[in-house]
Amino acid sequence: MSVYLDFExxxxxxxxxxxxxxxxxxxxxxxxxxxxxxxxxxxxxAMLGDLYxxxxxxxxxxxxxHPRRPHCLDYIADLMDxxxxxxxxRLYAEDHAIIAGVGRFCGRSLxxxxxxxxxxxxxxxxxxxxxxRPEGYRKAMRMMDLAEKFSMPIVSFVDTAGAYPGIGAEExxxxxxxxxxxxxxxxxxxxxxxxVIGEGGSGGAxxxxxxxxxxxxxxxxxxxxxxxACASILWRDPASAKSASxxxxxxAEDLLDLGVIDGxxxxxxxxxxxxRAQTIALVGDLLDKELRQFDNVSPARLSAERKEKxxxxxxxxxxMTAAMxxxxxxxxxxxxxxxxxxxxxxxxxx
Amino acid sequence: xxxxxxxxxxxxxxxxxxxxxxxxxWKTCPACKAMLFQQDLKKSFQVCGECGHHMRLAPVERxxxxxxxxxxxxLTPPKVPADPLRFRDEKRYRDRLKAAREKTGAEDAITVAHxxxxxxxxxxxxxxxxxxxxxxxxxxxxxxVEGVSWAAExxxxxxxxxxxxxxxxxxxxxxxxxxxxxxxxxxxxxEAVLPYLVLLAHPTTGGVTAxxxxxxxxxxxxxxxxxxxxxxxxxxxxxxxxxxxxxxxxEYLLDHGMVDMVVPRAEQPEILARxxxxxxxxxxxxxxxxxxxxxxxxxxxxxx
Ligand SMILES: [Zn+2]
Numbered sequence: 001m002s003v004y005l006d007f008e009x010x011x012x013x014x015x016x017x018x019x020x021x022x023x024x025x026x027x028x029x030x031x032x033x034x035x036x037x038x039x040x041x042x043x044x045x046a047m048l049g050d051l052y053x054x055x056x057x058x059x060x061x062x063x064x065x066h067p068r069r070p071h072c073l074d075y076i077a078d079l080m081d082x083x084x085x086x087x088x089x090r091l092y093a094e095d096h097a098i099i100a101g102v103g104r105f106c107g108r109s110l111x112x113x114x115x116x117x118x119x120x121x122x123x124x125x126x127x128x129x130x131x132x133r134p135e136g137y138r139k140a141m142r143m144m145d146l147a148e149k150f151s152m153p154i155v156s157f158v159d160t161a162g163a164y165p166g167i168g169a170e171e172x173x174x175x176x177x178x179x180x181x182x183x184x185x186x187x188x189x190x191x192x193x194x195x196v197i198g199e200g201g202s203g204g205a206x207x208x209x210x211x212x213x214x215x216x217x218x219x220x221x222x223x224x225x226x227x228x229a230c231a232s233i234l235w236r237d238p239a240s241a242k243s244a245s246x247x248x249x250x251x252a253e254d255l256l257d258l259g260v261i262d263g264x265x266x267x268x269x270x271x272x273x274x275x276r277a278q279t280i281a282l283v284g285d286l287l288d289k290e291l292r293q294f295d296n297v298s299p300a301r302l303s304a305e306r307k308e309k310x311x312x313x314x315x316x317x318x319x320m321t322a323a324m325x326x327x328x329x330x331x332x333x334x335x336x337x338x339x340x341x342x343x344x345x346x347x348x349x350x
Numbered sequence: 351x352x353x354x355x356x357x358x359x360x361x362x363x364x365x366x367x368x369x370x371x372x373x374x375x376w377k378t379c380p381a382c383k384a385m386l387f388q389q390d391l392k393k394s395f396q397v398c399g400e401c402g403h404h405m406r407l408a409p410v411e412r413x414x415x416x417x418x419x420x421x422x423x424x425l426t427p428p429k430v431p432a433d434p435l436r437f438r439d440e441k442r443y444r445d446r447l448k449a450a451r452e453k454t455g456a457e458d459a460i461t462v463a464h465x466x467x468x469x470x471x472x473x474x475x476x477x478x479x480x481x482x483x484x485x486x487x488x489x490x491x492x493x494x495v496e497g498v499s500w501a502a503e504x505x506x507x508x509x510x511x512x513x514x515x516x517x518x519x520x521x522x523x524x525x526x527x528x529x530x531x532x533x534x535x536x537x538x539x540x541e542a543v544l545p546y547l548v549l550l551a552h553p554t555t556g557g558v559t560a561x562x563x564x565x566x567x568x569x570x571x572x573x574x575x576x577x578x579x580x581x582x583x584x585x586x587x588x589x590x591x592x593x594x595x596x597x598x599x600x601e602y603l604l605d606h607g608m609v610d611m612v613v614p615r616a617e618q619p620e621i622l623a624r625x626x627x628x629x630x631x632x633x634x635x636x637x638x639x640x641x642x643x644x645x646x647x648x649x650x651x652x653x654x
Pocket of ligand 1 (some may be wrong): 384398
């Protein structure tokens with residue numbers, strides 16, 4: 001089943017035409033029909049490339065939240081061997097919004113953390129739409145302790161609208177849990193890598209993303225407040241979410257420019273939801289490469305470098321200038337002509 | 351250190367008090383609606399004499415409360431890039447900043463000073479809700495980071511008085527990054543075994559509670575202060591029900607184990623000083639006779 005986003009409506013029309021034509025053609029070998037079909041397919045492909053190379057921050061927000069986008073558990077299923085989920089914070093409860101466990105990736109054992117939004121009504125309810133309570137963050141801290149004890153790197157798949165705003169969550173110290181989780185991440189003597197795979201929603205995302213390396217998928221967003229929340233506070237009008245998404249600078253490119261993230265994982269044509277296996281494979285590729293870089297780094301340096309990185313955020317910040325925007329535009333033109341990479345899963349899972 | 355030190359002497363404090371001394375003589379208590387004499391409110395550090403309600407306290411007043419009449423140094427942190435996102439909502443961020451600076455006379459939401467709380471030397475960082483809702487941006491982050499290094503260099507404790515609606519949205523992701531940034535700075539203080547105390551004033555929510563506001567060695571809160579991660583309005587919208595009375599109040603947090611004590615302003619300096627003396631293992635208010643007795647009866651502690 002395909003789900004079209006609002007801005008994909010023109011594409012939906014063409015793809016509908018294509019489907020209708022395919023049915024008409026059936027077994028017929030009429031060459032002019034076939035040619036017309038190819039022309040339409042080519043047109044759809046070009047339109048898709050065009051749309052996705054020029055997504056506005058608000059469109060990216062929709063893509064980042066796309067229900068068919070690969071989620072934390074999809075990455076784990078494809079990339080990890082022997083993944084063993086672990087549960088509970090040993091204090092109060094198990095929080096299904098945060099997935100935690102140990103597994104093997106490219107031969108090395110590691111700890112995996114991530115927010116899971118769920119893929120249908122039932123699983124969304126179970127995972128609380130990826131919005132964690134204090135228990136989730138305390139479980140994450142438990143995992144960080146484990147990782148450090150057994151010298152295992154940590155990989156976080158970040159995908160949440162934010163921490164859950166509820167009575168129980170507040171009662172049990174939502175803010176304290178997030179603060180401690182960030183604090184624990186910073187002092188870790190093992191390497192940690194975070195990838196924002198969809199939505200990086202404020203402190204609830206950051207709790208598992210204060211990492212040595214932070215990456216974002218091309219159409220993921222990472223923001224201090226959701227565009228909707230920002231709009232209702234600063235514009236006093238939730239309908240201004242589009243303007244807020246523009247002003248907040250939430251795209252992967254923006255964050256790379258601002259020095260907040262270390263790199264971007266390019267998504268397949270039409271976004272991660274149109275090439276799920278491909279996207280996951282590309283992320284796996286990156287993780288393997290990045291993890292290797294920490295192989296001979298001392299535990300003390302891992303923690304010190306991580307802290308220095310975050311301590312510098314706010315001191316030497318580039319101001320968003322017109323020159324920056326021009327450079328980016330030029331880069332973009334270069335990109336659209338470049339072919340999309342694809343690597344099979346087999347090469348990753350030795 | 352690129353601090354510019356300005357010694358603020360009690361006598362010239364009047365200069366900074368434009369804001370806290372409005373023309374009218376009376377003020378209505380927002381809690382009990384009693385008419386209060388401004389002159390009395392100043393003496394009581396903005397605590398209602400009728401019902402004990404704690405009103406907003408400007409940083410200069412806060413320093414007067416904590417440091418008494420002794421002099422203190424105000425610290426000027428290095429400037430940070432202003433408006434990196436060129437942010438504009440209904441107004442330009444630059445204009446909002448300018449207005450906030452004019453209104454408060456401060457550079458940004460956090461003011462840092464170095465003085466003595468009842469003879470215990472301490473660096474105190476005060477967050478001012480009047481400055482754009484006390485929001486945490488790069489400048490406030492810088493003030494805290496510098497405050498921490500000031501404390502660490504002088505080997506004195508740090509007290510942060512929080513009051514903030516959270517991150518400064520006009521600085522986008524860079525304001526969110528002040529959470530790990532301030533936490534990273536505080537780890538240095540912890541490694542130096544220097545006490546870090548938090549005094550939570552009304553209101554403290556969002557990013558501030560999700561970082562330096564909730565990792566103190568001791569959490570003290572002001573009576574009636576609203577403290578929480580999500581604001582009450584957001585929670586009500588999410589769960590679609592009215593919140594219980596007193597939810598997220600200082601007293602409620604005390605009941606739920608998130609703060610150590612709720613202390614009215616009049617008692618704050620003494621308790622803070624006592625805690626700091628104990629953590630620093632200094633002798634407090636004990637009579638000489640009792641100290642001597644203690645010395646003869648027990649072996650002296652080995653440390654220090
Ligand atoms: Zn009153």
